[in-house]
Amino acid sequence: MTMFDPHIHMTSRTTDDYAAMREAGITVVVEPAFWLGQPRTHVETFEDYFLALIGWERFRASQFGIRHFCTMGLNPKEANSPELIDGVLGLVDFYAAKDGVVAIGEIGYDDQTAAEDRALLAQIEIARRHELPILVHTPHRDKRAGTLRTLDVIREAGIAPERVLIDHNTEETLPAVLDSGCWAGHSIYPETKMDEQRMVALVRRYGSERIIINSAADWGVSDPLKVPKTASAMRAAGIIESEIHRIVWENPVAFFAQSGRLDIAEVESVKAVDQRQLWEGNSVLRGQTPLIDA
Amino acid sequence: MSSSPFQILATEAPALARRLAEISVGDGPALSRTFGAIGRWGEHGTPASVPADLTPDGRMTIGDLLRAALLERAVPGLGNQAPAALRRLTQTGDTAERVIVLRMLHRLPEPDRFLDIALEACRSSVLPVFAAIACGNPYPARFFPAAAFNQLIAKLLLSDLPLTAVIGLSSRRTADLLRIAEAYASERRAAGRPLHPDFPLLSNTQQEIRP
Ligand SMILES: [Zn+2]
Numbered sequence: 486m487t488m489f490d491p492h493i494h495m496t497s498r499t500t501d502d503y504a505a506m507r508e509a510g511i512t513v514v515v516e517p518a519f520w521l522g523q524p525r526t527h528v529e530t531f532e533d534y535f536l537a538l539i540g541w542e543r544f545r546a547s548q549f550g551i552r553h554f555c556t557m558g559l560n561p562k563e564a565n566s567p568e569l570i571d572g573v574l575g576l577v578d579f580y581a582a583k584d585g586v587v588a589i590g591e592i593g594y595d596d597q598t599a600a601e602d603r604a605l606l607a608q609i610e611i612a613r614r615h616e617l618p619i620l621v622h623t624p625h626r627d628k629r630a631g632t633l634r635t636l637d638v639i640r641e642a643g644i645a646p647e648r649v650l651i652d653h654n655t656e657e658t659l660p661a662v663l664d665s666g667c668w669a670g671h672s673i674y675p676e677t678k679m680d681e682q683r684m685v686a687l688v689r690r691y692g693s694e695r696i697i698i699n700s701a702a703d704w705g706v707s708d709p710l711k712v713p714k715t716a717s718a719m720r721a722a723g724i725i726e727s728e729i730h731r732i733v734w735e736n737p738v739a740f741f742a743q744s745g746r747l748d749i750a751e752v753e754s755v756k757a758v759d760q761r762q763l764w765e766g767n768s769v770l771r772g773q774t775p776l777i778d779a
Numbered sequence: 780m781s782s783s784p785f786q787i788l789a790t791e792a793p794a795l796a797r798r799l800a801e802i803s804v805g806d807g808p809a810l811s812r813t814f815g816a817i818g819r820w821g822e823h824g825t826p827a828s829v830p831a832d833l834t835p836d837g838r839m840t841i842g843d844l845l846r847a848a849l850l851e852r853a854v855p856g857l858g859n860q861a862p863a864a865l866r867r868l869t870q871t872g873d874t875a876e877r878v879i880v881l882r883m884l885h886r887l888p889e890p891d892r893f894l895d896i897a898l899e900a901c902r903s904s905v906l907p908v909f910a911a912i913a914c915g916n917p918y919p920a921r922f923f924p925a926a927a928f929n930q931l932i933a934k935l936l937l938s939d940l941p942l943t944a945v946i947g948l949s950s951r952r953t954a955d956l957l958r959i960a961e962a963y964a965s966e967r968r969a970a971g972r973p974l975h976p977d978f979p980l981l982s983n984t985q986q987e988i989r990p
Contacts, residue, residue: 522904526870562902596902596930626933627959628966656969683970705904 486730489513489752490712491737492591492620492652492670492699495553496534496542500769502702502709503549509713513752514546515741517556517591517620518577520563522704528572531559535580541767543585548760548769552752554741556588556620557581561595564604574607581615587744588612590620591652594631597624602638609642618648618743620670623658632658636665650697650740653678659687663695668740672701673711681711681718688719693728697736782830784847784883791826792841799845804853807864814868814876817849818842833882835915835944846879854887862892869896874907881911885918894922901931910940920947929956932981936963942977957981 488510495503495516506514516538525531538555546553557580559573581589589612594601612619621639624631632651639649646666653672654662662669671687672678684698700711708714712733719729741747760768760775768775789796798820804810821841829839833847854861865884869877881900884893897919900912912918913931923931928951935942942948960981967974 524899524902565899565902596927598926625937626930627962629962630959655966657966679970 486510486716486726486733487512487753488712488716488733489515489737490700490709491515491650491697491741492517492672492701493709494519494701494703495546496537497704498702498709500545500549503546503551506709507549507551509710511551511712513552513554513738515554515556515587515620515737516542517588518558518560519591519703520560524563524566525569528569528576531569531573532576535576539580539583539585544762545769548762554585554587554747556590557583557586558590558592558608558620559604560591561593561601561604561622561624564601565596565598567600570600570604574604574611577608578611578614581611581617584746586617587741587747588618588620588650589615590650591622592619593622593635594624595622597627597631597634605635605638606642609639609644612648613644616745618650618740619644621649621651621667623651623653625653628653628655629657633661636661636667639667640665648743652699653701655679656683656687659691663691668695668697668736670697670699672699673708673715674701675706675708681715684715685718685722685724688724688728688732689722693731693736695736696732697740698732783886784830784833784844784851787826787829788841788844788848791844792821792824795821795841795845796848799848799852804849805856807857807860807867810849810853810857810864811867811871813853814846814849815872817845818875820845831915832885832917833879843875843879846876847883850880850883850887861887862896865893866896869899874905877905877908878911881908881918882916885916885921890918891922897922898927901927901934906938906940909934909938914940914944915946917946919945920951925951925953925955929953929959932956933959933963936960936975936978936981942975942980948980952981 490511493514493516495514518538535557543553557577559577563569589608592605592608621635623635650668650670651662652670654669659669671684673681673684698712698715700707700709702709716729716733738749738752742749760770804813819842824841826839826841826844833839857864865880868880884890884897897912900908903909913935919928919931964974964978
């Protein structure tokens with residue numbers, strides 16, 4: 486089964502991860518723009534990060550037969566840096582026009598401050614201008630209240646719920662998100678957020694419509710194989726193949742295809758690996774024999 | 780407030796105190812440079828006694844004490860440049876540098892000027908940086924707006940840091956904080972995960988609730 490990890494921060498991961506993901510069946514990833522674990526101090530470093538997302542990282546993924554898309558956004562954590570906001574929002578607007586950008590995100594709330602409100606609303610406008618869907622991060626702390634506030638803001642902004650993916654859901658946020666008409670993402674983490682067995686229970690209870698899972702793997706303790714591992718857990722629990730396929734493939738494809746920049750036929754044809762290719766003269770290889778799919 | 784870092788330094792390492800007294804730090808960039816290097820002046824040894832607000836766990840090096848003493852002596856002379864200079868110190872400092880700045884904030888003139896520095900530290904994922912503002916530090920209870928104080932507690936509940944280490948928690952036990960704590964407990968129960976061992980400090984049944 487080919488799978489899609491619709492939320493993974495590959496810039497923080499190794500080539501071993503890429504190889505293992507491809508081996509496990511992952512052929513498409515979406516890398517949301519996020520923070521680096523600590524706040525950046527200059528607008529210009531965001532630009533280099535955005536350039537890496539659409540450049541080197543996409544090439545690195547392609548070397549392992551993985552199609553890489555990304556989202557552009559000022560994340561809620563750094564939306565609290567007043568000296569950065571205007572400059573970064575300008576960059577988000579500029580890079581939102583690039584080919585591989587399939588949504589604005591991850592945006593939303595962290596501390597639920599007034600500065601986060603401002604950045605969220607401004608980026609909903611950017612998404613509207615570029616006709617892109619949005620990927621919304623929900624807060625780790627005071628999560629249910631933060632998620633309900635997010636849904637209110639989205640309703641008031643008048644953005645169509647089918648163009649919104651609300652991420653990092655739990656047992657306590659999922660019913661409201663499904664009721665809103667938005668898509669519901671779940672980050673399967675080794676320790677926090679959500680685990681495989683809890684996800685199985687949610688699918689049993691709520692089905693597969695608008696349900697999406699991801700690894701949200703980043704620079705922290707996380708596992709880039711959580712999508713295939715959760716698919717296996719669902720299979721072991723007797724969930725039927727068509728439902729699993731919908732969750733790990735059809736749903737994320739349908740959501741991000743709304744960008745007009747993810748061609749369904751193209752992502753369905755498995756990307757051939759050719760590690761002889763170079764990116765601006767660089768290869769991901771360090772003297773190994775290149776892998777080439779026939 | 781207990782004795783000043785410079786006084787402690789003068790008692791415990793008089794030669795270093797004399798050396799510190801000789802340097803003048805007239806502006807933010809000079810403070811940044813000196814602050815980075817000064818930690819290595821006194822690599823050897825730990826001070827015999829230090830105030831609890833500077834090191835709740837009792838661990839502090841002579842280098843940390845030198846940095847605290849430098850802030851104590853230099854920041855008043857920076858006048859209205861001080862907030863920007865300290866902000867730069869926390870942005871460009873390593874973890875040890877950041878921790879000392881955060882622990883000293885409430886001892887410096889007009890501490891409310893440094894609120895955004897303290898709030899930024901609350902967002903840090905570097906646990907010692909977060910702990911430096913959250914635990915054993917009187918700054919949040921004195922200067923944080925309610926929403927920010929509540930976020931600090933919500934973040935602490937998701938860590939292994941003790942709630943008992945938060946200074947002034949009882950004065951900030953508002954109905955909204957208790958609501959956030961209840962929502963946290965409900966989410967943990969739904970996920971089948973244990974509560975922070977200090978959670979009872981925030982439960983409705985304890986003490987009276989402030990409006
Ligand atoms: Zn993320």
